[in-house]
Amino acid sequence: MVLAELGGSISRALQQMSNATVIDEKVLNECLNEITRALLQSDVQFKLVRDMQTNIKKIVNLDDLAAGHNKRKIIQQAIFNELCKMLDPGKPSFTPKKGKTSVVMFVGLQGSGKTTTCTKYAYYHQKKGWRPALVCADTFRAGAFDQLKQNATKAKIPFYGSYTESDPVKIAAEGVERFKEENYDLIIVDTSGRHKQEAALFEEMRQVSEATKPDLVIFVMDSSIGQAAFDQAQAFKQSVSVGAVIVTKMDGHAKGGGALSAVAATKSPVIFIGTGEHMDEFEVFDVKPFVSRLLGMGDLSAFMDKIHEVVPMDQQPELLQKLSEGHFTLRIMYEQFQNILKMGPISQVFSMLPGSSAELMPKGHEKESSAKIKRYMTMMDSMTNEELDSTNPKLMNESRMMRIARGSGRLVREVMDMLEEYKRLAKVWSKMKGLKIPKKGDMNALSRNMNAQHMSKVLPPQMLKQIGGMGGLQNLMKQMGSTKDMMGMFGGGD
Template sequence: MVLAQLGGSISRALQQMSNATVIDEKVLNECLNEITRALLQSDVQFKLVRDMQTNIKKIVNLDDLAAGHNKRKIIQQAVFNELCKMLDPGKPSFTPKKGKPSVVMFVGLQGSGKTTTCTKYAYYHQKKGWKPALVCADTFRAGAFDQLKQNATKAKIPFYGSYMESDPVKIAEEGVERFKKENCDLIIVDTSGRHKQEAALFEEMRQVSEATKPDLVIFVMDSSIGQAAFDQAQAFKQSVAVGAVIVTKMDGHAKGGGALSAVAATKSPVIFIGTGEHMDEFEVFDVKPFVSRLLGMGDWSGFMDKIHEVVPMDQQPELLQKLSEGNFTLRIMYEQFQKLLKMGPISQVFSMLPGFRDELMPKGREKESQAKLKRYMTMMDSMTDEELDSSNPKLMNESRMMRIARGSGRRVQEVMEMMEEYKRLAKVWSKMKGLKIPKKGEMSALSRNMNAQHMSKVLPPQILKQIGGMGGLQSLMKQMGSNKDMMGMFGGGDK
């Protein structure tokens, strides 16, 4: 069961409970049993699941609830809080500081994606202004240094390793020393892994740790590790001072529940998740938005962060101006597709929008949808300025479409399909007309100015219904402008 399926199972259990005429102890137990089954099937450790069920029953005492309280919301809130508690050890991990040398050591079993994750971690920080470097202290796996060297070269990150030296401790020590002299402020040490837990592996990790004195030890865990996650994470924690967890391969068919177990075993936070093979398929892990997305409730704050990343500040007022005018051209559609593709793996972007993923990104067809956007952009590359800047679809007659098809190497039918998509989006865009434009320097006001009334006209009816009608939408609009509390996703705060 992949995490999306886990979230779907939990959401269905909550929905069935919501549909019940009366929420009594029997209905609550049925709901909790369904959630328990989903978590166990997703490889969450039995003790964690049992504790969660017990805690929810303690919190949700149906007999003691005062009249007028919304029982469904209280149960939803309890489920949300318990899932967050599973994934949040209550203490942050060490955070490197720019300009000050920090050593970060990566540990984990062979095959967990440790070497690739080291490069992703370095690349992420390099984009944020750090000066990272990579040290390959894995002398056990043939080809480990070649892999790190290839990854580092591609990402333009300095690296150190040796084909001749067989002592990983010596390599680690020399590499760290060299990069400290070169004023690198994030020195990442990749260590050996094994196919299974062995005394030799843990002894080597201890020696490398003693020699390099890392500021942070990161345990890298494959999300498909299953029920063994708790024991393995605990074994690593007992050997070295694991301070953070990174979960890899979250894009595949792994059950993923082991991530919850690893946090419990190491009492360390998950700081990143790997969602694909590419360098940018690497997400900062934030508990509340993650659980909210897991339960299909979206992550507006994450989506807004993505927009701020790809739309330069000086272009944001221009984008909002176009929104408010409701004048949608093919050029605007091209620009928005371009920005959407820049946001990263498109399925991750849509998963941040409540209810949108199934609507716009059918499960298992993410690559197909991404390829379609690129095809549309290729066709638009064959258009004239007049065609791109016109908001009159009647301008696109048959002879123009034939010329565009020839110029882009596509069929006329595909150009017609693109024009249908343009008309559909133009209809949605026109409903944003009259949107109040925030003043310069008030881009965060986007969420405040885009009121629920505007959004209710834009959203398809089935999506509006899925997020709880106008009441649910108003909660989501508040969330767009605030990172304080994801409970707005459940309509929390209603007394």
Template sequence: MVLQQLGGSISRALQQMSNATIIDEKVLNECLNEITRALLQSDVQFKLVRDMQTNIKKIVNLDDLAAGHNKRRIIQQAVFNELCKILDPGKPSFTPKKGKPSVVMFVGLQGSGKTTTCTKYAFHHQKKGWKPALVCADTFRAGAFDQLKQNATKAKIPFYGSYMESDPVKIAEEGVERFKKENCDLIIVDTSGRHKQEAALFEEMRQVSEATKPDLVIFVMDSSIGQAAFDQAQAFKQSVAVGAVIITKMDGHAKGGGALSAVAATKSPVIFIGTGEHMDEFEVFDVKPFVSRLLGMGDLSGFMDKIQEVVPMDQQPELLQKLSEGNFTLRIMYEQFQNILKMGPIGQVFSMLPGFSSELMPKGQLDSSNPKLMNESRMMRIARGSGRQIRDVMEMMEEYKRLAKIWSKMKGLKIPKKGDMSALSRNMNAQHMSKVLPPQMLKQIGGMGGLQTLMKQMGSTKDMMGMFGGGDK
């Protein structure tokens, strides 16, 4: 996953600081230097990194901290907040409304995945009740209309374009007008990909914008663009009123820091990220959960929301009842791993769980739900029957034991009356989370107090926070 290496480096720097006996100026500087190095190596713009380091030092003035303050937590909180500030310009983007026609214009560099992203954006809103339509105003790239036509047809979304007309402004105008008459409430205009140096294409982009008068201009950026991201994004912002950013190809292994730079250059929020080639590999972007996952702190609320999407409503009460009883069997593990496989890329899903590995158990079928019956001879038979090594079965059983231990700690969790996952995520409190987290991860977050702060940031209820208080421990 893009930025995974960056997140790991920052997490290790914070962990080393947490392991220090005394937090003094030297330890703080070493931690910040490691974080600075990681950000620069990930292609984040130098000025952004320098400003972030300066801001953290202003916030974390060790000489001014009174006795009893948790210095580790204050530093970790400052790093978290500064990363959020880079990704959050502080103003929301335009939000389309159902039933009211909105025009959204997509711009971006060549090869950024813009045309595919247009369709994903349309498909995402179509599933939620919008009536989207696609307009291909890209007459520069050969095959652009064919690609949009193919994507739109597959997603059953109406589209407009022309093989004969060479004027993208005229195509855009005609397409927008047509779909307004057809009462489409989300009209998406795809434009030609371009580079900063191509003045003619930038002028064309401005003309398309003037002709269609978009409610929102979205800048689509490849996460692997690197150091050029800031200048390129700024050039687009100077030509048209970019109001939002979508980052693509987040499933790759590039450095990805340029994505942070692009947000700063456009002063516009990231609203979605593309996590794969398929139509549904497209996520709403939320800054705080993203940064939390980046730092290895997980996103329990997002995880529960994903589970809610894949676990049928009629099965949720039974699953929650088993959760509250702390009764975890191999059958439950198998069924929930099958649900997890529907939730998206495994690494992405497991990054939502604090301290969890992205490695999964083997996918071999389980013929028993009672782990007590799983002796060596039985494991050998399972290995032969599934075509796996005995080592694979043993590793799966170790994974089961680890998950069962965590599951048992959830015993006594208050189950919502409706028995649904969304209500559970709202009811989850710091006490239960502290039992689930690995001790080292809990220490890195800043103990119970740090966990309370994190859960509050992630949208936990005020009532939950009131149960435990917010002082240093």
């Protein structure tokens, strides 16, 4: 069961419970059994699931709850908290500091995406102002140094390795020493991939660790590994002091539960997740927003941060002004399509919006939706400035549509589809008139400047229903001021 399906199954179980006339022991057990089945199908270790179910039943004692208590919310909150606890060992990992040299060593199974993840980790910190450098101490896999060299060159990150030296311990020690002398503040050491049974490679890993004295050892885990995750993670933890986990290939095509079980095995926090093959498809992992997105509850703070990340600062005031005026042209649609494509995989972007996955991004149609956006942009490339900046639908007559179709190599029918999409978005945009969008991070301002009545007109009916109707929307908006407490996403009364 892929993570998207896992989230859908848990959401459905919670929704069925919410639809029940009376919340009793039978309804609670049915809900928990459905959630347990979904977690086991996603390869979460049996003991973890059993413990979670036991803990929820201890917290939610229906007989002890007074008549005035909101039973639904108490149950939902207990489920949310237990899922978070499963992913949170309760202790932070080592955090590198700018200007002070830190050595980070990467370990993991062969094929887990470790070498690519090293570069993504370096690239992420480079964008934040660090001076990272990469050391290839993987002499076991043919082509490992070539891969790291290619990735590092593309990302413009210094690297060290050798085609002639076969001793990984010597390469690691020399590389770390060189970059320390050159005052790099984040030195990343890539090691040979290995399996639990390979005693010689585990010994090599220990020796590399002793030679480089890393401040942090990161265990890289492929999300598709399944039930073997717990044992494999434990084997690494016994050999070196694993301080953090990065889960790769979390782009919806593999089971994720097994990899998430690795947190329990290593007792180390997940710090990043890889969501695709590209360099920037790499996210900081934060437990509560992640669980919230997993359950289809969204992560609006992350969505707003994504918008501020991809829209250039000098364009933001103008864009936000147009948004508040309800002024929408084909050129604005083109610019927003550009921004959506920059934000990463479309399904990932929509997962940040509460209840929107099914409404805006039908399962299995992510590539199709991306291709459609690109087609629309190609058609708009064949339009004149007058056409792009006009708000008059009558301007687009038949002869203009034929010219645009010829210029973009598309059918007239496809141009008509694109214009229908524009009309639909223009209608949504007009409902946003008067809405004030805050600066980055100021989610309280967003909460102050919106009201539930306003937003209920903008949201698709199915999305509004999934959030929990008007009551759920009001509760959601109260909670948007803080990412620390995502429980308002559950909403609903008893």
